[in-house]
Amino acid sequence: DAKTTQPTSMDCAEGRAANLPCNHSTISGNEYVYWYRQIHSQGPQYIIHGLKNNETNEMASLIITEDRKSSTLILPHATLRDTAVYYCIVRSGTNAGKSTFGDGTTLTVKP
Amino acid sequence: DAGVIQSPRHEVTEMGQEVTLRCKPISGHDYLFWYRQTMMRGLELLIYFNNNVPIDDSGMPEDRFSAKMPNASFSTLKIQPSEPRDSAVYFCASSPPGRGHTGELFFGEGSRLTVL
Numbered sequence: 001d002a003k004t005t006q007p008t009s010m011d012c013a014e015g016r017a018a019n020l021p022c023n024h025s026t027i028s029g030n031e032y033v034y035w036y037r038q039i040h041s042q043g044p045q046y047i048i049h050g051l052k053n054n055e056t057n058e059m060a061s062l063i064i065t066e067d068r069k070s071s072t073l074i075l076p077h078a079t080l081r082d083t084a085v086y087y088c089i090v091r092s093g094t095n096a097g098k099s100t101f102g103d104g105t106t107l108t109v110k111p
Numbered sequence: 112d113a114g115v116i117q118s119p120r121h122e123v124t125e126m127g128q129e130v131t132l133r134c135k136p137i138s139g140h141d142y143l144f145w146y147r148q149t150m151m152r153g154l155e156l157l158i159y160f161n162n163n164v165p166i167d168d169s170g171m172p173e174d175r176f177s178a179k180m181p182n183a184s185f186s187t188l189k190i191q192p193s194e195p196r197d198s199a200v201y202f203c204a205s206s207p208p209g210r211g212h213t214g215e216l217f218f219g220e221g222s223r224l225t226v227l
Contacts, residue, residue, distance in 0.1 A: 034215070043115075043202050043218030044154070087154075101146075101154035 004088045009106040012082075018075040020105050022088030025069040032091050033064060035073045037084040038104070044087065047073065078109045113137070115219035117203050123225045129191040132222045134203030135184055142206035144216060145178055145188050149199045160186065193226045200224070 005023040012018040024033060032051050036044040048055055048062045050071070055062045061074040075082055087104040116135040124130055136143050144159040158168040163180045171178070175194070180186040190197055200223045204216040 036216075041200060041221065041223075043204070043220050044216070046215035046217065049215065100156075103153055 003100065004090060004102050006086075006088055006102060006105045008103065009108070011108050011110055012075075012078045014080060014109050014111050015077055018073075018078040018082065018107055018109070020073040020075075020086050020088075020107065021070065022072070023070045024088070024090050027068050027090055030092065033062065033068075033071050034089045034091055035060070035062065036087045036089070036101075037082075038087070039081075039084040044101075047086075049091075078107075080109050080111065083107060083109045115203055115205050115217055117201075117219035117222050119222055120220065121223045121225075123227065124193055125227050126194055127192045128226075129189065130193045130197075130224060130226075132188040132201050132203075132224070134186045134188070134219060136186070136203070136205030137217055138184065139208060140205035140217070141183070141208045143180060143186050144204040144206070145186070146202040146204065146218075147199045148202060148221070154202070157188070190224075193224075195226045198224055198226050 032049050034049040035047040037047055038044045048057055048060050050062045050064050052064055052068055062071060064071045085104040085106050087101050089101055115137055118133045122130060141162050145157040146154050147157055148154045155170055157170045158178045159166055160180045163183060176190055178188045188201060200221040202218050202221045204218040206216055
């Protein structure tokens with residue numbers, strides 16, 4: 001399965017958009033891009049996922065490049081409660097168990 | 112709807128003791144995953160089940176670890192004997208029917224294990 005690369009940490013001002021990048025240059029055709037976040041020591045929380053089209057839900061937007069080698073998670077109006085570790089993972093369409101969580105990006109939203 | 116329920120939330124035990132962690136997945140979900148999280152290794156998949164059958168246990172660290180899923184609403188992860196290096200937060204997650212390969216994972220709150 002493709003591995004992902006994310007910046008270790010990012011800051012964002014409250015009310016501004018937070019744009020979290022992820023590189024997955026070895027992604028294969030049947031692999032989906034997923035985003036999760038983990039607040040403090042709670043269980044990870046699903047945010048959004050996509051295959052090749054951009055996706056939007058009530059929490060965030062996911063922009064996937066045309067070559068699928070990278071993606072960006074966008075939190076349109078970050079709040080203090082969005083401070084968390086954000087994980088970008090790639091999941092195989094045929095073997096759920098092979099998805100790997102990396103180190104993620106620690107997003108700190110500042111007032 | 113109730114989410115994934117794990118117990119105990121915290122467990123402190125001594126080296127050599129048996130530890131059993133429990134998980135109740137979301138009703139109707141047919142995939143169940145056990146993860147372990149430590150500062151050093153991050154979030155690691157240990158094993159996952161589909162329709163109560165273990166599919167991939169390649170992440171189970173060694174024979175001291177075992178997992179069972181006797182029915183669709185219950186799973187256990189057992190460590191016997193426990194060692195200090197097993198100290199971690201253990202998460203259980205489940206996934207909606209037919210979407211275990213591509214669907215989102217719903218995580219429980221975790222069981223924090225400390226082995227002295």
